[in-house]
Amino acid sequence: MSGITPSQTVGPYFAYALTPTRYALHEIFSTDLTGPGVEGTKITLTGQVFDGDGVGIADAMVEIWQADSKGSLEHSTLGSGKANSGFKGFGRAESAANGGYTFTTVKPGRVDGADGKPQAPHLGVTIFARGMLTHLFTRIYFEDEASNADDQILNLVPADRRHTLIARKVGDNAYHLDIRIQGGDETVFFHA
């Protein structure tokens, strides 16, 4: 039996293939996960990705993965792969020159956790960039969810670092969370 294939950095030159908004290639993925007829509360999520000097990372790729508004993963590899609304649950963004990212999606419902109890609404997040040999896993929660208090995974995180995973509400259905790869207020990353 052979072991798994090692990871290598996405490098600085991925955009024309993976996030080709500015190039001729047709796009498979989008920063907008909502299609016509999608059910649930439409939200926008913004933030910036910062390096250890507090400088925005201009060549990062941020991916999000989530349940639908009812907490269903029917659209995923665990379900039929299809959802009535065409919801795919996956988004990909190339960071802007200042490290900024923006997604439009729906607020996810609650998905069962490893302990069988429903988790607080959250997004799975992966970060790729030049200078990252292996991608980083994190999560994004929402500050206006009372269920955060009982979330199994948030409770694994030291209390003084939990806020690095919780997006602030900055307007009607608008949330904001910066991702700090290193340094003061460093985002919590997981070994997934």
Added chain:
Amino acid sequence: MTLIYPRESFFEAHPKHDSPTYRSTAKRHPKQPLIILPHTKTELSGPVYGHEVISEFDNDLTRQHAGEPQGERIIVQGRVLDEDGRPVPNTLVEVWQANAAGRYVHVVDDHPAPLDPNFSGAGRIVTDENGRYRFTSIKPGPYPWRNHHNAWRPAHIHFSLFGHSFLSRLVTQMYFEGDPLFPYDPIFNEIPEGARDRLISKFDLDVTEPEWALGYTFDIVLRGRNATPMEK
């Protein structure tokens, strides 16, 4: 299908986040310890993208423009497998690469080597029911970078794969057998020693097409194994 994802195979294969020889990692790795994440349905599931997202010529990087690109025509093929060696069917594979001169079309690539008007260097393939993928391209050139004095990347093709879940997500690079730049490349050498060979494609005469193109085989193993181990 629900798989389990042993952490040992992850540590055994993947480079560490902090690399003393690959300079850009210095400010781009977490200093706090990573927290072990129990695998919930969020991690154990993944997006579904199949043949419907593929366009004509996505699997032939030599036919995306009016003329043919410069360079050595190659065919790259292989299988995408899980840790039990079972095929991963219907999974999206994205590839991108430099042209034969070692230049990317990306706007920030300023290497003074020529762009090729007949080569963009991006492709997509979906694996078949046996986990097989195959695409046609040209052999990418090595290119310089500024990591250290006289630093050159070995020729490589970038790969991005999904597999069965968010945990099997992989971005990597495929290299070519016998590249003289291997000993000098920090990105390649930060892979644990026993796992480096897994990124080196093999010249394959059976894949090579007479009077047409050299063939290379590159199998990819993604995280994930059956919850019930197979009998040995």
